[in-house]
Amino acid sequence: MAEPRHADFPGIYERSRPKRRAARPPRHEPSDLAALLGEEQLRDAPPRLPEVSELDLVRHFTQLAHRQFSIDGNVYPLGSCTMKYNPKVHEEAAKLFQDLHPYQAPETAQGTLQLLFELQRDLGALTGMDAVSLQPAAGAHGELTGILMIRAYHEARGEGDQRRLVIVPDGAHGTNPATASMAGYSVVEVKSDARGEVDLDAFKQMLGQQVAAVMLTNPNTVGVFETHILDIARLAHEAGAQLYYDGANLNAIVGRVRPGDMGFDVVHLNLHKTFTTPHGGGGPGTGPIGVKAHLADFLPVPVVIEEDGAYALSEDVRHSIGRMRSFYGNVGNLVRAYAYIRRLGLEGLRRVSGHAVLNANYLRVKMEQAGFTVPFERLNMHEFVAQPPEGIRTLDVAKALLDYGMHPMTVYFPLIVKEAMMVEPTETESLETLDAYADALGDILGRAAKEPGYLEGAPYATPVRRLDEVTAARKPVLRYAFDGERG
Amino acid sequence: MPYLPHSPDDVRRALETIGVDSIDALFDELPSELRDPAIALPPALDETALMAHLRALAARDTATGPNFLGGGMRRHFIPAVTPHLALQSEFVTAYTPYQPEVAQGVLQATFEFQTMMAELTGLDVANASLYDGATAVAEAALLSVRHTGHERVLVSRGVHPETRAVLATYLHALGIVIEVMDLDGGRTPVPASLPGAACVIAQQPNHLGALEDMSGLAQAAHAGGALLVAAVDPVSLAVLKPPGAYGADVAVGDGQTLGNPPAFGGPSFGFMVVRQELLRQLPGRLVGATTDVEGRRAYVLTLQAREQHIRRSKAKSNICSNHQLTALMATVNMAALGPQGLREVAVGSVVQAHRLADRLRSEGARLALEVPFFNEFVLLTRHSALRVRSALAARGVHAGVPIGAEYGLGNAVSLAATELVSDEDIEALVSALRAGGELERSEVHHG
Numbered sequence: 001m002a003e004p005r006h007a008d009f010p011g012i013y014e015r016s017r018p019k020r021r022a023a024r025p026p027r028h029e030p031s032d033l034a035a036l037l038g039e040e041q042l043r044d045a046p047p048r049l050p051e052v053s054e055l056d057l058v059r060h061f062t063q064l065a066h067r068q069f070s071i072d073g074n075v076y077p078l079g080s081c082t083m084k085y086n087p088k089v090h091e092e093a094a095k096l097f098q099d100l101h102p103y104q105a106p107e108t109a110q111g112t113l114q115l116l117f118e119l120q121r122d123l124g125a126l127t128g129m130d131a132v133s134l135q136p137a138a139g140a141h142g143e144l145t146g147i148l149m150i151r152a153y154h155e156a157r158g159e160g161d162q163r164r165l166v167i168v169p170d171g172a173h174g175t176n177p178a179t180a181s182m183a184g185y186s187v188v189e190v191k192s193d194a195r196g197e198v199d200l201d202a203f204k205q206m207l208g209q210q211v212a213a214v215m216l217t218n219p220n221t222v223g224v225f226e227t228h229i230l231d232i233a234r235l236a237h238e239a240g241a242q243l244y245y246d247g248a249n250l251n252a253i254v255g256r257v258r259p260g261d262m263g264f265d266v267v268h269l270n271l272h273k274t275f276t277t278p279h280g281g282g283g284p285g286t287g288p289i290g291v292k293a294h295l296a297d298f299l300p301v302p303v304v305i306e307e308d309g310a311y312a313l314s315e316d317v318r319h320s321i322g323r324m325r326s327f328y329g330n331v332g333n334l335v336r337a338y339a340y341i342r343r344l345g346l347e348g349l350r351r352v353s354g355h356a357v358l359n360a361n362y363l364r365v366k367m368e369q370a371g372f373t374v375p376f377e378r379l380n381m382h383e384f385v386a387q388p389p390e391g392i393r394t395l396d397v398a399k400a401l402l403d404y405g406m407h408p409m410t411v412y413f414p415l416i417v418k419e420a421m422m423v424e425p426t427e428t429e430s431l432e433t434l435d436a437y438a439d440a441l442g443d444i445l446g447r448a449a450k451e452p453g454y455l456e457g458a459p460y461a462t463p464v465r466r467l468d469e470v471t472a473a474r475k476p477v478l479r480y481a482f483d484g485e486r487g
Numbered sequence: 488m489p490y491l492p493h494s495p496d497d498v499r500r501a502l503e504t505i506g507v508d509s510i511d512a513l514f515d516e517l518p519s520e521l522r523d524p525a526i527a528l529p530p531a532l533d534e535t536a537l538m539a540h541l542r543a544l545a546a547r548d549t550a551t552g553p554n555f556l557g558g559g560m561r562r563h564f565i566p567a568v569t570p571h572l573a574l575q576s577e578f579v580t581a582y583t584p585y586q587p588e589v590a591q592g593v594l595q596a597t598f599e600f601q602t603m604m605a606e607l608t609g610l611d612v613a614n615a616s617l618y619d620g621a622t623a624v625a626e627a628a629l630l631s632v633r634h635t636g637h638e639r640v641l642v643s644r645g646v647h648p649e650t651r652a653v654l655a656t657y658l659h660a661l662g663i664v665i666e667v668m669d670l671d672g673g674r675t676p677v678p679a680s681l682p683g684a685a686c687v688i689a690q691q692p693n694h695l696g697a698l699e700d701m702s703g704l705a706q707a708a709h710a711g712g713a714l715l716v717a718a719v720d721p722v723s724l725a726v727l728k729p730p731g732a733y734g735a736d737v738a739v740g741d742g743q744t745l746g747n748p749p750a751f752g753g754p755s756f757g758f759m760v761v762r763q764e765l766l767r768q769l770p771g772r773l774v775g776a777t778t779d780v781e782g783r784r785a786y787v788l789t790l791q792a793r794e795q796h797i798r799r800s801k802a803k804s805n806i807c808s809n810h811q812l813t814a815l816m817a818t819v820n821m822a823a824l825g826p827q828g829l830r831e832v833a834v835g836s837v838v839q840a841h842r843l844a845d846r847l848r849s850e851g852a853r854l855a856l857e858v859p860f861f862n863e864f865v866l867l868t869r870h871s872a873l874r875v876r877s878a879l880a881a882r883g884v885h886a887g888v889p890i891g892a893e894y895g896l897g898n899a900v901s902l903a904a905t906e907l908v909s910d911e912d913i914e915a916l917v918s919a920l921r922a923g924g925e926l927e928r929s930e931v932h933h934g
Contacts, residue, residue: 007781007782007783008783008784009591009595009784011595011598011599012599012822013599013602019827020825021824021825021827021828022566022568022822022823022824022825022828023564023566023568023569023820023823023824023828024828024831025563025564025824025828025831025832025835025906026564026835026906026907026909027831027835028834028835028838028839028906029838030834030838031834031837031838031841033726033834033837036837036841036859037698037726037727037837037859037861038698038859040702040728041698041727041728041859042726042727042728043609043724043726043727043728043729043732044728044732046725046826046827046830047603047606047607047724047725047729047826047829048606048826049603049606049607049821049822049824049825049826049829050599050603050821050822050825051825051826051827052822052825054568054823057568057572057819057822057823058568058571058572060822061572061573061575061596061819062572062575064591064592064595064596065572065575065577065578065592066577066592067589067591067592067595068577068578068581068589068590068591068592068593069577069581069586069589069590070576070577070578070579070580070581071580071581072576072577072579072580073577073580076582078582081582083582084490085490086579086580087489087490089534089537089538091574091579092538093537093538093541094750096541096542096544096545097545097548097750097751098748098749098750099550099551099562099748099749099750100548100550100749100750100751101550101554101556101560101561101562101749101751101885102560102749102751102752103556103558103560103876103888103889104549104550104556104876104880104885105876105877105879105880105885107877107880108548108549108880108885109548109549109751110547110548111543111544111545111546111547111548112544112545112548112751114544114547115541115544118529122528122529125526125527125528126526126528128524137618137619137622137753137754137810138618138806138807138808138809139807139808140795140805140806140807140808141618141622141806143805144805148656148660151660173807174794174795174796174797174798174799174802174807175795175796175805175807177795177799177800178795178798178799178800178802178804178805179805180800181800181801181802181805182657182660182661182804182805183660184660184661184662186800187799187800224516225516225517227516227517227518229518230518230520230521253514253517255526256514256517256522256523257514257517257521257522257523257524258521258524258526261521261524262521272808278579278580278812279580279581279582279583279808280578280579280581280810280811280812280813280815281578281579281581281582281583281584281590281592281593281811281812281815282581282582282583282584282593282615282772282808282809282811282812283616283754283808283809283810283811283812283813284618284753284754284756284808284809284810284811284812284813285808286754300656321656322652322653322655322656322659323621323649323652323653323655323656324622324653324656325618325619325621325622325653325753326559326619326620326621326647326649326650326653326741326752327559327560327619327649327751327752327753328751328752328753329752329753330750330753330754331750331751331752331753331754332750332753332754333754335541339537339541341528342529342531342532342537342540343489343531343532343533343534343537344488344489344531345528345529345530345531345532346526346528347488347531348488348489348531349528351488351491352491354510354511354513355491355493355498355510357510357513357514358493358498358501358502358505358510358513359501361501361505361507361513362501362504362505365504365505365506366504378516379505379507379513379515379516398586399586399588402586402588402589407582407586407589408586413796427490427491428490428491428492429492430492430493430497431493431497431500431501459588462588462589463588463589463591464587464588464591464779464781464783464785465588465779465780465781465783466588466779466780467587467588467777467778467779467780467785467787468777468778468779468780469777469787469789471777471778472775472776472777472787472789473775473789473790473791473792476766476773476775476789476790477775477776477777478598478601478612478613478766478773478774478775478776478789479598479601479602479605479611479612479613480598480599480602
């Protein structure tokens, strides 16, 4: 790597000086490690970790935080990501439970276990499912858990060898086909119809005794409700397939309709979406799954049970697929989701979905007025897909938005819409914010018409401007180059 | 309603703009027989009542007191500055850094994380994190299968039982065979030959606390055309030989010990570090350095053609969300400790674990193994592990991770120490064990 230029933001290693330090752990009498552990087990030289003072450390990570966009900073309407406000009381709640060790005696963890048990119950009620596992560490992890359960179910019925296919819509999240592959299945895509829904005729043609599962998101990734869902469920079940619900878009319907009532057999929830645990710059998420009774015997272990008022972790699940991770789940996030459900109650959650859909439709109208088009002319749910005017690239509009201090929508997804902009404002944004967002988009189109090169050059005012992503991939530099090393 | 900004006038204005009469009308397309089912949820609580309820629940937990629990998670020193910096709201409430111009904070911190993990492990390339140590091992096995084309995985019984259980769940569906390598004297014997294996997976220190002959295992794996996957405790690498130095191809593990509270098991994070030639088989996100149009250094997600949002069913893994924020906690914490501080954490853990072992031996206790251990070892007990753990808890001491019957040790628990364990804590554990009759030399019950 080249010498840092004056304009380069310093790296932690560039702030490092030998023998400087910040934190000091408790000291103990030193010991002869070679005698205790064996000389051959010891490393020759210490790892090159940064050596900085506490204030340098504070400055570094505070300045880095200032170079980071966040919901707390401004609107972040990424479609399918549900970037809603993360209530601060949840952070206080999580701290109450963060010091427990997973292997401490269960009688010393009754409060946490009760919370987990009640959350299993409440998520089951909200999804219309009979049994819930809180284990999965993310949405995609929940998908894998659910599909492995479906696989185990077919195997238990002697149909494991014949059912080799998973059907996903052509607009599906990338995790759906990737999950099916990871569970050892082949994937076939069903096309969408002119209204943005699963093409029912095409779907019927694909069904058969070779199909293990159908994975759907409802509302789907173009933000419309699959209105034929009851027919889809009936057809899938008649063919012996199981119906999987990708819960990424549950925020549209929470408290109003339930995947279980639609006929889904398995559902995963993204607690970092609908139930507003923080995204953390890319995780940790949390992806609990709910299943109908006929799949309950296949749940991963352990599950949280209650007997005579005492809570415990049980490995007693007859045909369990096994473990999906160590310990019991991302408990810190489960506490936050529990706090959210208890704070809002059913009526509050119904308003969440109602206002999420209200805001999305409002912003759709405002964006249409600003010159954008929508491929599916109908009311949308919690998100919608739009397109820029002919000749304008979505990527350029997204980059220009950054100069307005606003985060772009999800771009180029779903793949079935050209120059797709998938917009999900969420229920926690005010109308003024949505107006400002649409105004900024209109302003961008206006400037683009008047100023050649403006759009292609954007952004101008961000901490860094457009990056050379091609070189990043062709000549990957994936760690700091210490003196004398080639970058 | 909490967190919702709209006044009744706002709702009216929005509905007028859209051209519908009511919020419910926005849901008219949904099948009527599905709408508004009875859902039993407990009543809503205001913020004060919510916190009172949660405090009442938390009061039924006991997290304080001398703590000797290990088994993959431990309580280590976390300076106040670590959560203060890592949990700034810009980091907490950010999404995956898909727009790098406004995500340099997360991206640069991740690049620094990748650097530190490569340094700790002595390997070339670290990814941006996985879910936890157990899923990281499963992903390492899948990587090994992709790289070698072999569909057989050898895993030492010294690898944490929960990790092996996760491995089994992941590999079963793909028809990959798992063979468990039994321990001899608490350590994994170096096998004579390993034809047709994708990898050997061993844990250092292992589940019984013993230090393995990782160099020997690496040589045996390589001689048979297999990779060595080292499941390591990152704190131990402040003093122990790094996986890259003994020939491991992949280092994986759980990052909780690097600066995250145990949180009853999660979230922590998993890490994976590989040799350069395995780079394109890596699952999960990677951050690379590049420049912007003005030539300024900048960071960006790179080599995304491995990932599910690009490759869909052909991706290296289905992982999307990783564990960025808990990895950031580790990044800040490693920088806060520096090489000297992390060494003090590791050495303090070794010293206190050996002090505890010496005290127990002097009281007549029997350790299961007499081999070098790091910060954890197995104690043979008179009563069952669950009974021992509960009896200790009743005396205010958290200790006694059950060691399963598969190890053939009879009644046994593992005990771990960290730099947070004081000499008084050690005396408290010794006297609690004595009071429970666990230290009596005369009789050791098996089964």
